[in-house]
Amino acid sequence: MNSESRGDGKLRIALVGCGTVGSGVIRILRESTRLLELRTGRTFELRYVVVRDRSKQRPVSLEGCQVITDVDPILRDSEIDVVIQVMGGIEPARTRMLQFLAAGKDIITANKALLHAHGQELFEAASRADKTICFEAAVAGGIPIIATVTQSLAANRILSIEAILNGTSNFILSRMLDCGQTYEEVLREAQDRGYAEADPAMDVDGTDAAQKLAILTQLAFGTRVQLTDIVRQGIQNLELQDLEVAAELGYRIKLLATSKLAKKKLEISVQPTLVRSDRAIAQTNGADNIVAIEGDAAGLLRLSGAGAGQMPTASAVVADLIDYASGRAAITFKSLLRMQSLEQVPLLPQEELSRRYYLRMTVADRPHVLADIADILGRHEISISSVRQDETPEDEGEEAVARLVIMTHRTTEGRLRAADQELSSLSSLKGSCIRLPVSD
């Protein structure tokens, strides 16, 4: 018997996960009780908190809640209306969410990996059970981008999304340039300070940003995207000199997540990208996120702020709870389900993505090297816009190397991939060619 059939207006909540975000949610529920009641016209009871370790000290009081390690009591308690699921990972989160939906609970979640991998299955399960899934906190933390795409821009056809969706990698790139430090130095510092995970792989290789972009892309364009559909490249191979050379050329390098219409198809990529220094995206520094989204009516809209962190993410979770308690969320979710019948914008094949590119190579400083490289690019119809090779000190002993930076005119990903293969077989090329797109 949920709150509606009881008719007492009190909402019974279970919270699954009591780590950083979960503690933040509890803090807001405790400190802003009256605000939440006024906003929604309802009262709230946090009945269950599911933790991994009951003996662990927590920064918030769990008094009045049943602290449990298993979700069964929630499934059996017919008075629980909604489950706030702030645990990460795919399993057991997926199985539990399906169980909650089948048991008649609505869901609020911040789990973008799960939504990306199993969103369709979960949405269908929610639809069958006539339940709602809210997920504002799953993308860009405190930035209300899900509400913006699904509600504020509801009258628009979306033309493009360009975004910084991963705070850790943005912090690293900002810091490298500001302090003249290497990738490794900054990463270590970020880990020491707790900004970066002990295993930051998903952050720095673009997986985290790609999962979020896939969710936004489905909402904005109707298109269901697998990670393998996305041209994806991390920041691990960038060197300080790439950021410095880009800055001299008038650009900042950002891990840019892009979905945009081109020839009625969808270009989609997550790559370190050269962005003109005077653009808002280039000026988004530190751990901040930004989403620039263009609608055919609203024009270009930019939202920026804290894309992660305890209280910003908790703020988004509780905004969902308010939306849910007031009855708006169920309406919005039904609208999303209807929107799935809209024709999907087809994906542009990766080889056809068309951009300008920045190429950086370390080459042996000997005759005919530039000619060889220019010849390969020319044969693949890649037109060079500018070349920059700085003087190398003449040195006795081991062979001197030079850094070569080439900016191309607009060309396709396919041509560059083909050229790259040939370049990599040149004996004069030391290491691999760094290839970054430019956002105009």
Added chain:
Amino acid sequence: MNSESRGDGKLRIALVGCGTVGSGVIRILRESTRLLELRTGRTFELRYVVVRDRSKQRPVSLEGCQVITDVDPILRDSEIDVVIQVMGGIEPARTRMLQFLAAGKDIITANKALLHAHGQELFEAASRADKTICFEAAVAGGIPIIATVTQSLAANRILSIEAILNGTSNFILSRMLDCGQTYEEVLREAQDRGYAEADPAMDVDGTDAAQKLAILTQLAFGTRVQLTDIVRQGIQNLELQDLEVAAELGYRIKLLATSKLAKKKLEISVQPTLVRSDRAIAQTNGADNIVAIEGDAAGLLRLSGAGAGQMPTASAVVADLIDYASGRAAITFKSLLRMQSLEQVPLLPQEELSRRYYLRMTVADRPHVLADIADILGRHEISISSVRQDETPEDEGEEAVARLVIMTHRTTEGRLRAADQELSSLSSLKGSCIRLPVSD
């Protein structure tokens, strides 16, 4: 008999005003029929369009609508669910809106002047009639700031709002600095191109921004604000040299609308303000608007984009229509009415506003002038942070004048007003002292 009692799911609409924004609304209704139906699960009929002149040619087809010059047919037609009111000014807009509400029609409006001046009366009338007023388009056009404050940040206590809310004055300030033109030159160009009204007084004197800020302030802090409560100053007296000197000091001058908590009271002002060049607000150029809003949980969130213009404003109006048709808007409006019972944050008296200031004076280039000015400031306990007087060419003939720029340490508006009065009685001061706050 409205759509609910009819139960056919079709929404009957009347549009009052068919100028720039009204035509944009019709364009979206015509071109995005299927999108709107999927979003809402309903169909739409635009039954009436109220115009001033029926013979006027319009950029959109009014086929299928009854084009009328009087609102009586709408009041008498019990099938009309909602009225979209996109006419400006206070009367007859106010009387009509009250009539529509009394006749059982819900309202979507973009009229910020009316909402600011008579919002309370209109909200009470809507509450009595159990009707809804939607007004996303009234503040910052295509930027979803009303939804952000009332829904996305619903779990937050708002700490501050800093915003550029008037596109015309932002265009003028950006253009003056970029092109080295005077205020008058840029204004004339903006009027020729149709960016600025023939009578731009409300835009450039801060009235328009102050009306919008008052609406945001009530939503964010609960505080009802009259225009006279707001420390308000326009851009008309700024000279190109102010923008240039500020730029040299590392600032941009923006017509900044500010509401922020200070000592548990509310500081509220609309003034040309020096903003550090590296901040997003300083980098918001042309006719764009930006709102930087800080919540206690979400942190600092920034939204920027087109704050006016046909399609951005129409985008916000139709977003409201979708929200209304889906049933969300009625829920949100009831929540706003409940929020009015929250305690209002009291206003800080204007004299107690505490900021750093930029002072620019044109003074006679003769002995003891600086001493006189420094003495007046010192006696009012205004501490000088930096002084800048550039060399004046020694010239025969009429008395030479010099430009004096003083940056103060943090001080109060009251002290500066008192000092200003004394300064203006100095015979060595030519014209008035330009006094602008600095936003830290």
